[in-house]
Amino acid sequence: MAKTAPKTPFPTRVDLSADIRMAMGVLLNQRLADFLDLERQAKHAHWNVKGIHFEQLHELFDDVAALAVKWSDDLAERAVQLGCVAEGSVQTVAERSKLPACPMNVETPTQWVIVVADALAACANAAREDIDTADDAGDAITADLLTRITGEADKQLWFVEAHLEKQS
Numbered sequence: 663m664a665k666t667a668p669k670t671p672f673p674t675r676v677d678l679s680a681d682i683r684m685a686m687g688v689l690l691n692q693r694l695a696d697f698l699d700l701e702r703q704a705k706h707a708h709w710n711v712k713g714i715h716f717e718q719l720h721e722l723f724d725d726v727a728a729l730a731v732k733w734s735d736d737l738a739e740r741a742v743q744l745g746c747v748a749e750g751s752v753q754t755v756a757e758r759s760k761l762p763a764c765p766m767n768v769e770t771p772t773q774w775v776i777v778v779a780d781a782l783a784a785c786a787n788a789a790r791e792d793i794d795t796a797d798d799a800g801d802a803i804t805a806d807l808l809t810r811i812t813g814e815a816d817k818q819l820w821f822v823e824a825h826l827e828k829q830s
């Protein structure tokens with residue numbers, strides 16, 4: 663078995679060219695790696711956060727993790743619809759994610775909020791950039807998916823950032 667995904671997409675009746683489908687597969691898999699990393703980082707924060715606002719942050723970070731799973735599923739399934747392989751293994755995600763490294767020595771709830779906000783923002787801002795790329799390539803469905811995910815991620819980012827007294 664090959665360790666890397668095929669360089670050309672599988673045949674499908676979707677009437678976008680193989681080149682467009684492959685380009686969208688690469689884009690979707692990059693975003694998939696980011697959002698799967700977000701899920702892990704949000705769970706890590708959910709488990710380890712402490713302090714007077716524990717309950718609220720514990721729940722909020724779990725909400726972010728659950729949504730990150732949903733967003734990842736939608737990105738992965740779009741890649742497969744286009745004839746590409748959804749590359750969701752932990753090994754691939756670790757190599758490919760563009761998120762800031764998740765710290766292990768977080769001491770305050772505010773630092774946890776910043777960790778999750780930074781990870782969410784990295785995911786949402788990269789997805790936002792890819793909306794135009796998908797549109798320009800002629801794949802309105804992928805552009806629409808990225809638009810929806812970015813909108814929902816921006817909303818979660820608001821919920822997280824609202825726990826910071828000063829925006830940082």
Ligand SMILES: [Fe+2]
Binds near residue numbers: 708724
């Ligand atoms: Fe839990």
